[in-house]
Amino acid sequence: MTMTQSHGVLAPGLLAQAARLGGQVHWAAPITARQVHTPAGERAVPHWVQFLQVMYWQEPGVLKDAQGRRVDFPYLDETSAHVVSEPRAWLTIARDHDCGLYLVDLDTTDGEYPDDPVVHRVQAGDSGQPVPDGVPLSQVLASLTWSPQWLEYGRACLRGDVADIHAALERGAGTGPLDEHGITPLHLAALSRDDAAVSALLERGADPDARTGTSAHIYRTYTAAPGPRAPLHIIKAAVTPLLLAVETLRHGLSPQVPGIVKLLLDAGADPCAVQAGRHAPTPLETCDELSRLWVIRDDVGECRRLLQHAISASPQAHRARRAAARRLPEPAGSILASPGRDAYAATIYEEKGGGWRALTCRQMRAWLAAIYSDRDLVIDVGPSGEPRAVCPRPGLLAAMLEALTPVAGQLTLHVGTGSGWPAAVLAHRLGPRAVITVDEDSARRTIAEHRLAAAGYPEMRVRDTDVLHDAVGQPVDRILATAGGTHIPQVWLDHVAVGARIVAPVGAGVVCLEVTSRGRAQGHFLAAAYTPLHWHAPVPPEDIEQVAAAVRETNEVPLARVRGEDADLLLPLSLARPDVSVHATRDGGCLLRTPDGSIAQVTAGGTVQQTGPHLLWDSVRALHEQFPAPLHRTDFRIVLTRGRQVVWSPDHGPTWGLPVEPAD
Incomplete structure (x- = not known):
C-alpha cells in the first residue's frame, strides 16, 4: 500500500472530529497529490481528505495498492462482498482500534465530493461485530473517537505516571471501562509494572477482578504518546488485571510485579482467574511454566508465594482442610x-x-x-x-515417615523430589539444612526449588539424581524415596552409614531396610501399599477393544485380591512380573497389561479374557494357589548384598531375585 502526502484539510467540523481520534488513526500521513489513478481513470482527491492511502480493486475481491500489488487482509469476509464486487478505487479514511477499515468510494462520486461523504467498513474487526454500510464520515469519526482526557488518562495508566493518574482522578475520571473492549485503567496500570499506579487506582475503588470484553491491540490506542512500551501487544478477552500483571513476568525480570500482585490480591482479586480459552493457565500455572524456563528468579518465586498463600487462605481451602481432618x-x-x-x-x-x-x-x-x-x-x-x-498420598507418606524415624540433626536424603511436597514435609520436621533432595528431571527440579523457596526454604536446592555422589558428599543417616522402582539402587548403599535406614518403594510395596554393614542391608515390607508409576497410565481404548475379542473364561480368583486397597496379590504379582501394570476398570473389574502387548481383563461378573504373548491372568492364578488368603505385605522379607537382592515370604511361595544392576 502506498501513501502520498498532501496539505489538504477536512471540511469544517470534520477536522475537529478527526483530531479527537488521537492515536486511532494509523498509517496516517498528509496527502500532497491531488489526483489519483483508479481503474475508472484519473480522480481528484477530495478536499476533505487529509490522511491515509489510496487502494483499489483491479479485479473482484482482490485488493491492490496504487502500484497494483496485492494486499492481503485476513479478516475480509462475506460482509464485504458487495463492496469488492467490481473494480473500483477507494480512499482509506480511518483504521479504528478494532482493526476495521473505513473507505470512501472514489469511482462512484464522479468527482463531486460532499462535505460528509458516505463510507464503507470493508474489513471486520477483532470483535467480529456486524459491519455497518453506508455510514456518513462524520458518524464514523464520532464512533471512533473519545475525548482527549480519556485517551491521555489511559496512556498515563499504561506508562505508570502516578501524577497524571491522580490529576485525572481529581478531574473526575472514573475507574470503569475506558472503551467497548472493557479495558479499565487498572488493566493498563497492571501492565505498567508500577505498583504506585495500581495502588492509586485501587484506593479509588477500581475493581481488581474486572474482565475485558473482547481482545484489543493496546499499542493502537494507548502508546501513541511518548512513554515506555507496554510488555504486551494485545490484551485478550476475559482477562483480569492480575492475569496481566503475572503475564508481564514473561518479558524479563520485573522486581515491582510482586508488589502489584500483592496489591491486587489484598484487594480481593481471584488468584485462580483464567482468561478466555479452554486451556488458559491460571496465574499459578504461569509461574510454574516460567520456572521451567529460567533458573531461580526472585520475582517469579515471590509471585508464586503470594498466589499460593491467597489460595491456601481462601474460604474454600479452609473448608477442604477441615473436612479432610475429620475424614x-x-x-x-x-x-x-x-x-x-x-x-x-x-x-x-x-x-x-x-x-x-x-x-x-x-x-x-x-x-x-x-x-x-x-x-x-x-x-x-x-x-x-x-x-x-x-x-504421594498422605497416608503413604505418613507410614513411610513413621518407619523412617528421622531424627533432628541426622542427614536425610530424599529421592524423587517430584512436586517438592515430601521434601517440604521433611524440611518442616528436620530443618532444611538436614535434607538433601534429588530428582532426575531438570524441569521438576527447578519448579520444586521455586516452590520450596516460596514455602520458606530458599536455601534448599534440588540436585540431579545422576550426580548423587556430588550431591551428598558424606554418608547419610536416612534415605526416603517417594519414587519407586524394581529394586534398591546400589549407589544408595554406597552413600549411607552403617546403621542407617532406607524406606523406599519396591514393586507394589514399600521396604524398610537397616544397613547392617558396608554394602549390605536387610528388612521387611510395610503394611502400606504403593502404586507403581506406570500403573497410573490410562488404558488405551484399543487395548480394551483387543482383549474384548478374546475367548471368555471363568475366573476363580476373588477379584478383591487384585483390586482395591486390600488387594494382597498385587505385591507378589509386581515381584513376579515387574513389567506388569494393573488398572481398575469402571465396571468394577480390572485390567492387566505388559509392554509386549499381553492383556488380561477380568470383570466383576466373574469372567476373564486374555490375549498376547503371555497369559497374564494365569500368573495371578498361580499366585492365588501359592499364597492363600489373607496375605500380609509385612510377611515379606528382603536382603540386599552387592549385586544381589532377594525377596521372599518365610511362610509361602517362591523367592524372587530383583533385577539389579551388575556389581562392579
Missing part, C-alpha cells in the same frame, strides 16, 4: 496440614476416557477435593501421555 485417619490428616499439598500441585492430571484431564484451582472444588484426599496425584505427564511423576 482422614491419623496421621494422614495431620500431615496434610504442615505443609499442605495445595502449595505443591498447581496442576494435577486425572484419567479420563483413555487420556488425561488437567485439574487446577480454576476448578476449585474438584481440585481441592483431590488435594485433600488420601490418594496419589499425577503431577507430570510426558508428551506421549505417560505419567512421569506423582505426589
Whole structure:
C-alpha cells in the first residue's frame, strides 16, 4: 500500500472530529497529490481528505495498492462482498482500534465530493461485530473517537505516571471501562509494572477482578504518546488485571510485579482467574511454566508465594482442610496440614476416557477435593501421555515417615523430589539444612526449588539424581524415596552409614531396610501399599477393544485380591512380573497389561479374557494357589548384598531375585 502526502484539510467540523481520534488513526500521513489513478481513470482527491492511502480493486475481491500489488487482509469476509464486487478505487479514511477499515468510494462520486461523504467498513474487526454500510464520515469519526482526557488518562495508566493518574482522578475520571473492549485503567496500570499506579487506582475503588470484553491491540490506542512500551501487544478477552500483571513476568525480570500482585490480591482479586480459552493457565500455572524456563528468579518465586498463600487462605481451602481432618485417619490428616499439598500441585492430571484431564484451582472444588484426599496425584505427564511423576498420598507418606524415624540433626536424603511436597514435609520436621533432595528431571527440579523457596526454604536446592555422589558428599543417616522402582539402587548403599535406614518403594510395596554393614542391608515390607508409576497410565481404548475379542473364561480368583486397597496379590504379582501394570476398570473389574502387548481383563461378573504373548491372568492364578488368603505385605522379607537382592515370604511361595544392576 502506498501513501502520498498532501496539505489538504477536512471540511469544517470534520477536522475537529478527526483530531479527537488521537492515536486511532494509523498509517496516517498528509496527502500532497491531488489526483489519483483508479481503474475508472484519473480522480481528484477530495478536499476533505487529509490522511491515509489510496487502494483499489483491479479485479473482484482482490485488493491492490496504487502500484497494483496485492494486499492481503485476513479478516475480509462475506460482509464485504458487495463492496469488492467490481473494480473500483477507494480512499482509506480511518483504521479504528478494532482493526476495521473505513473507505470512501472514489469511482462512484464522479468527482463531486460532499462535505460528509458516505463510507464503507470493508474489513471486520477483532470483535467480529456486524459491519455497518453506508455510514456518513462524520458518524464514523464520532464512533471512533473519545475525548482527549480519556485517551491521555489511559496512556498515563499504561506508562505508570502516578501524577497524571491522580490529576485525572481529581478531574473526575472514573475507574470503569475506558472503551467497548472493557479495558479499565487498572488493566493498563497492571501492565505498567508500577505498583504506585495500581495502588492509586485501587484506593479509588477500581475493581481488581474486572474482565475485558473482547481482545484489543493496546499499542493502537494507548502508546501513541511518548512513554515506555507496554510488555504486551494485545490484551485478550476475559482477562483480569492480575492475569496481566503475572503475564508481564514473561518479558524479563520485573522486581515491582510482586508488589502489584500483592496489591491486587489484598484487594480481593481471584488468584485462580483464567482468561478466555479452554486451556488458559491460571496465574499459578504461569509461574510454574516460567520456572521451567529460567533458573531461580526472585520475582517469579515471590509471585508464586503470594498466589499460593491467597489460595491456601481462601474460604474454600479452609473448608477442604477441615473436612479432610475429620475424614482422614491419623496421621494422614495431620500431615496434610504442615505443609499442605495445595502449595505443591498447581496442576494435577486425572484419567479420563483413555487420556488425561488437567485439574487446577480454576476448578476449585474438584481440585481441592483431590488435594485433600488420601490418594496419589499425577503431577507430570510426558508428551506421549505417560505419567512421569506423582505426589504421594498422605497416608503413604505418613507410614513411610513413621518407619523412617528421622531424627533432628541426622542427614536425610530424599529421592524423587517430584512436586517438592515430601521434601517440604521433611524440611518442616528436620530443618532444611538436614535434607538433601534429588530428582532426575531438570524441569521438576527447578519448579520444586521455586516452590520450596516460596514455602520458606530458599536455601534448599534440588540436585540431579545422576550426580548423587556430588550431591551428598558424606554418608547419610536416612534415605526416603517417594519414587519407586524394581529394586534398591546400589549407589544408595554406597552413600549411607552403617546403621542407617532406607524406606523406599519396591514393586507394589514399600521396604524398610537397616544397613547392617558396608554394602549390605536387610528388612521387611510395610503394611502400606504403593502404586507403581506406570500403573497410573490410562488404558488405551484399543487395548480394551483387543482383549474384548478374546475367548471368555471363568475366573476363580476373588477379584478383591487384585483390586482395591486390600488387594494382597498385587505385591507378589509386581515381584513376579515387574513389567506388569494393573488398572481398575469402571465396571468394577480390572485390567492387566505388559509392554509386549499381553492383556488380561477380568470383570466383576466373574469372567476373564486374555490375549498376547503371555497369559497374564494365569500368573495371578498361580499366585492365588501359592499364597492363600489373607496375605500380609509385612510377611515379606528382603536382603540386599552387592549385586544381589532377594525377596521372599518365610511362610509361602517362591523367592524372587530383583533385577539389579551388575556389581562392579
